[in-house]
Amino acid sequence: VAEDAVVIGGGLAGCEAALQLARAGHRVVLYEMRPVVSSPAHHTDLLGELVCSNSLKSSDPVTAAGQLKRELRALGSQLLQIARETAVPAGGALAVDRNQFAEAVTRTVEKHSLVHVIRQEITTIPESRAVIVATGPLSSEGIQSAITELIGPHRLAFFDAAAPIIDADTIDQRRAFPASRYGKGGGSDYLNCPLSQPQYEAFVQELVRAERMRPHSFESADLFQACQPVEEIARRGLDALRYGSLKPVGLTDPSTGERPWAVVQLRPENAAKTAYNLVGFQTNLTFQEQRRVFRMVPGLENAEFLRHGVMHRNTFIDAPRLLDKTLALRADPRISFAGQITGTEGYTEAIATGLLAGANAAARLSGCPSVVLPETTALGALVSYATDPETEHYQPMHVNWGLVPPLDQRIRGRRERYAAYAARATDDLERYLRSRRPGTVSDAC
Numbered sequence: 001v002a003e004d005a006v007v008i009g010g011g012l013a014g015c016e017a018a019l020q021l022a023r024a025g026h027r028v029v030l031y032e033m034r035p036v037v038s039s040p041a042h043h044t045d046l047l048g049e050l051v052c053s054n055s056l057k058s059s060d061p062v063t064a065a066g067q068l069k070r071e072l073r074a075l076g077s078q079l080l081q082i083a084r085e086t087a088v089p090a091g092g093a094l095a096v097d098r099n100q101f102a103e104a105v106t107r108t109v110e111k112h113s114l115v116h117v118i119r120q121e122i123t124t125i126p127e128s129r130a131v132i133v134a135t136g137p138l139s140s141e142g143i144q145s146a147i148t149e150l151i152g153p154h155r156l157a158f159f160d161a162a163a164p165i166i167d168a169d170t171i172d173q174r175r176a177f178p179a180s181r182y183g184k185g186g187g188s189d190y191l192n193c194p195l196s197q198p199q200y201e202a203f204v205q206e207l208v209r210a211e212r213m214r215p216h217s218f219e220s221a222d223l224f225q226a227c228q229p230v231e232e233i234a235r236r237g238l239d240a241l242r243y244g245s246l247k248p249v250g251l252t253d254p255s256t257g258e259r260p261w262a263v264v265q266l267r268p269e270n271a272a273k274t275a276y277n278l279v280g281f282q283t284n285l286t287f288q289e290q291r292r293v294f295r296m297v298p299g300l301e302n303a304e305f306l307r308h309g310v311m312h313r314n315t316f317i318d319a320p321r322l323l324d325k326t327l328a329l330r331a332d333p334r335i336s337f338a339g340q341i342t343g344t345e346g347y348t349e350a351i352a353t354g355l356l357a358g359a360n361a362a363a364r365l366s367g368c369p370s371v372v373l374p375e376t377t378a379l380g381a382l383v384s385y386a387t388d389p390e391t392e393h394y395q396p397m398h399v400n401w402g403l404v405p406p407l408d409q410r411i412r413g414r415r416e417r418y419a420a421y422a423a424r425a426t427d428d429l430e431r432y433l434r435s436r437r438p439g440t441v442s443d444a445c
């Protein structure tokens with residue numbers, strides 16, 4: 001009997017998507033290339049293998065990562081349930097015994113009567129009624145060509161180079177002044193942190209000696225040639241950054257009436273300006289060093305990092321220009337994407353987008369309303385960011401409170417503000433789920 005849907009990739013996203021489709025009563029074929037073809041980071045033939053850390057991050061309900069878990073539970077995520085069943089003690093985080101977790105995922109998927117697992121590398125997009133591409137950050141070369149053919153040239157990235165993103169409320173706006181270079185485009189698009197000569201030189205000195213992340217064996221230096229980390233540029237000479245992304249030209253510090261020695265520019269991440277990214281600060285520094293060194297910039301002394309900078313081997317599509325809010329291709333909704341390949345980052349995020357892509361493919365097959373979560377929820381905000389054509393400079397993003405719309409009332413304390421975001425998200429999700437038929441989002445309508 002022909003299948004209703006094909007899922008390509010038996011990682012976190014693909015397995016969750018397949019289980020959601022099956023829960024809704026659809027027959028699924030799941031293709032996983034391992035062990036026939038391996039990836040440079042996987043070590044087993046198990047489905048749902050965690051390639052690095054065994055942590056699915058914080059369970060603290062006030063954090064965006066904790067809220068995402070709460071939402072996944074409400075939405076009926078099967079992999080999150082398995083993670084809870086295979087959890088190991090990890091303080092406030094949800095960490096799992098990686099073997100028990102992947103074995104349980106493999107068992108659950110393989111024994112499901114509606115899911116048929118085939119170990120084969122897929123190199124063309126199948127003709128099925130619904131296809132979900134979930135081939136992850138290390139998608140095989142064969143499927144990369146098929147994806148490029150599907151979405152067009154220059155829409156598939158092979159590495160990421162993300163600059164840190166800062167919570168706007170933690171930027172000292174007495175020091176950082178709003179302005180655009182030469183007053184262009186309205187004059188106040190950026191926040192600008194001015195550095196004196198001694199401040200700049202001390203900053204560069206720490207930047208070049210800060211500890212960097214060690215690249216994986218399959219991440220060669222020339223992979224990142226098109227986009228150099230800020231610490232590499234600083235290493236070329238004391239003035240290299242001052243003539244590059246920290247150039248002060250066209251900017252006057254209103255507190256002195258003069259052009260600063262150097263300027264760190266922050267660009268708003270969203271229309272509400274609740275989060276800013278550090279322009280030109282793609283970096284390979286460890287997260288701890290990013291916090292230490294970047295907080296030397298005047299105005300960023302108390303900066304809270306909503307996302308740290310990263311540079312990795314990665315495979316992801318230009319989702320803001322390609323996908324709709326159900327994670328389907330706008331040009332061909334029969335085909336959806338899920339997991340890291342959508343440009344969302346992290347294990348739990350992969351499970352979450354797998355759930356959403358699976359539930360929406362199921363809804364489409366059954367003629368039910370699609371699943372589009374409120375933008376105030378952690379997952380709804382992430383998907384909204386990833387699929388909004390207005391999102392520029394798209395780089396992999398994990399859930400964080402900088403993505404949600406501002407609260408009606410300003411709350412100064414960070415933890416209190418995050419608690420209010422979490423309470424709003426939970427209420428809005430409950431209301432949304434009540435507005436649908438009872439049960440999980442994948443239950444037949």
Ligand SMILES: Cc1cc2nc3c(=O)[nH]c(=O)nc-3n(C[C@H](O)[C@H](O)[C@H](O)COP(=O)(O)OP(=O)(O)OC[C@H]3O[C@@H](n4cnc5c(N)ncnc54)[C@H](O)[C@@H]3O)c2cc1C
Nearest residue numbers: 009011012013033052053122136140143339340346347350
């Ligand atoms: C080296 C490395 C370390 C990472 N460390 C972390 C971490 O510590 N914490 C974290 O949260 N995130 C980490 N990530 C990101 C992580 O990959 C994702 O968070 C998550 O695994 C993505 O899930 P996924 O389902 O999209 O992809 P994956 O889990 O990678 O699953 C994709 C699956 O598709 C299969 N596949 C690929 N091509 C084909 C094909 N053509 N045909 C059939 N099957 C195919 C692969 O074998 C794989 O099983 C890391 C990524 C990498 C590359």
